[in-house]
Amino acid sequence: MSQPARLTALPAPVRDPFAVRWPLASTVSDRERGPLPHGSPGAVLRRTAEVLGEPRIPSTGVGESAALDLIAGLLDEHGIDLSHPHAAAHLQPPVLQVAVDADALASASNASMDTYDSGPATLAIEQWVVRALASLAGFGPQADGVLTPGGSISNLLAILIARDSAAAAAGIDVRRHGLQGFDRPVVFCSELAHFSVQRACAALGLGEQAAITIPSDFDFRLRVDVLAEELAKPGRTPVAVIATAGTTDFGSVDPIAPIAALARQYGAWLHVDAAYGFGALFSERLAPLLADVPLADSVTLDLHKIGWQPAATSVLLVADRSRFAAFDRSVDYLNPADDIDSGLDGLLGRSLQTTRRPDAVKVATTLTAYGRAGLGTMVDTCHELAHAAAARVVADSNLELLAPVTLTTVLFRVAGQGLDATGLDALQGEVRRRLLTSGRVLIGRTKLPARGGRPAAVALKLTLLNPNATATDIEDLLDQVVATGLDVLTGEGAA
């Protein structure tokens, strides 16, 4: 393995977004040391557990200040620092300080979204947020939405609405009587769709086998020709088609328009999982990728991915608010009829939750503070970082680029001349684990699907969501990847 090439020529950015320092929050005081604690996972978790002591509630407390010091100390010493420029593993961004401040307001108020009298102002704030986001997506005035505890739950709620709607069309009242008699309900999605689709099918009583996965093309987009064939097969009830706008690993966007046409043809619900990709709408440059989102019946978006919000700020948008009727419920202690007649109502009928934290508070604050332009610049910066990283990978014979950049992820692997497929896979896993236990570099991994005779392969992944990271930071990060690869190949510094 040769020494890494230095990257000398980066594509010139239109402006210099790297000059802006975004105010990001962190609980780690010494950012120099790296995004993760040093040491094996077992050792780190053991040390944390030792500080916490025996898992028993103490008889008497140590007081507020000592308790905060203890827990803050643990986060500082053994926690993650997502604001470190070498944190690039997951769809888990560093967060804006303003969102943290606003989230503390939400905590302090302890308002809940289920009734008017559990928190008046936050009802209006959430309605403003979901309408503003629906408008950004291009939906009309009939659209509505709800904040949920995460993209997995948003997807589950969408498939639940689709399930009950398809069953009703077949004369079955699932809500009251269950799935009995519902003839082979199925859901279609790309093989690269998020695993929460299968999880939701299992939870909803359809079974994982109800999720029919469609192969993806060479650009990692759902193959519409295969979807058409699958939809045409008899003996199944197509409940929903799920298009992914921003696959977790590749950022690829399924062709929404032809998928929507097929879904309509077969009377299936079209759900767009834009948990990752929705944030592209903040960027004028990337927004065209999501131009067809308004064709969807429902959309998942996660502002704790692109959006720089603390978890959880997932949103389920629906094109037609009447579809939330699936969650309607009359409860004596929350929304009796005479109260509703008097205008006392809440948002109980939007989800499966009763108490619901007002996560919209931080979103409203952030959208107001930064505007679309501010967030768009952050998106563009991360997108440019991804291109810079990809260029650096391509220029380095020790690295191999495995997928084109669409949003902010880069798929690649360490080259290992003479290694077979198994050896190459093992090399990537070992390189990543060594980097993680070093504490200095936090990157992701995944599996590249088999393509044209090439078997599935382990890939390394950069998920670039830190707009304060610079091309030099990514250069340094990749230097360490290459150096670690060299160590593994030459048998040095084994764990």
Next chain:
Amino acid sequence: MSQPARLTALPAPVRDPFAVRWPLASTVSDRERGPLPHGSPGAVLRRTAEVLGEPRIPSTGVGESAALDLIAGLLDEHGIDLSHPHAAAHLQPPVLQVAVDADALASASNASMDTYDSGPATLAIEQWVVRALASLAGFGPQADGVLTPGGSISNLLAILIARDSAAAAAGIDVRRHGLQGFDRPVVFCSELAHFSVQRACAALGLGEQAAITIPSDFDFRLRVDVLAEELAKPGRTPVAVIATAGTTDFGSVDPIAPIAALARQYGAWLHVDAAYGFGALFSERLAPLLADVPLADSVTLDLHKIGWQPAATSVLLVADRSRFAAFDRSVDYLNPADDIDSGLDGLLGRSLQTTRRPDAVKVATTLTAYGRAGLGTMVDTCHELAHAAAARVVADSNLELLAPVTLTTVLFRVAGQGLDATGLDALQGEVRRRLLTSGRVLIGRTKLPARGGRPAAVALKLTLLNPNATATDIEDLLDQVVATGLDVLTGEGAA
């Protein structure tokens, strides 16, 4: 209607917990004005929406400080103040400042519970929290748990585990193949169980009709004799029996031991919904109410009810950690086999979420800061307040006590001589709405179930969760209830 009687003799407390001022958080600057904004719900929400303006993300932002001022101003002006001593409607407490501070740490770190490399320290912190709570409940070392976004979701997860376990016993792999062929699965619970049981049955594909509700006795506890009859009926598969430890309205605790014996006899999962009641375990005086909780297979508890935590801090405990296998999942980008072999793993297999906010951070901090004794004193204070309120209701001929005090709720109604049942119901609703729109008093309402020939009746409800409220505060609150009742009955001050 006569003028209200003053309450002169309160039961003497063992000590004077009212002397302690607990540091509670609030987003409302002028607590004197009341727990809610003044005005009709429509007017309040309209004013909030007007300040927010058209629901569009602005092109350019106003900056962090101006945005925070705007949203904080809305919470101050049109939000809820749960720290006000006249806030007594829902199982939604004022929150401890230390929990708010710790929750801000959780937001700032943006750690997630799904993998080691999405947040090392928080994995150990959550494990400490769930083990400490399991230990408080009396569970052995095999117990485990997970934090969830709310009691409704905790209940859903428990019923999901029970469903899949009962189906597996009948040779059906629900997770893979769905519910097809599973012969009439049913769940048993009290008529007073939380409505999330029916909601979960609908979501899980069993249908609401799968929830067989058992009548409650005169103490609002599930009737074990009727449960035994129902379980003995043929043609159904008993999936789970749900005992409620602390019903939402009455605080009543179902007889767990005989229910457990029946569940065991019929091979059904025993879930205890202690969302409200679990906090009684902090109090030495009230803990005996929950002595039989260790007989359960799973338990829901909500520290955002009794526990003074910001939402959401629900926990699902399971007696046997292997039962979480229902949520196991192998994901290329999160927990590939070679990583797990190297100790890199997380808590993905504990719930239906992927990204999961580290809500355990605030819980660990609070338990350490206050200890069992600190929280126990808060519980006892609220319990004493409930007894004081009940005594005041009994002593006042204008009020009628409708249920005994078990935990911290008081069910009562305004007397209305000469009114029929419909008139009495309408009176309660009108009194409460006038109080809510006045902004000065926030109380709850519910429906008292029919009993021995008496029809179901609308009840007013105090849910006393503010340990800084005093008997005098509650006296004032009830004075206003009585005065408002008088206004309604005499046709004065109509809305």
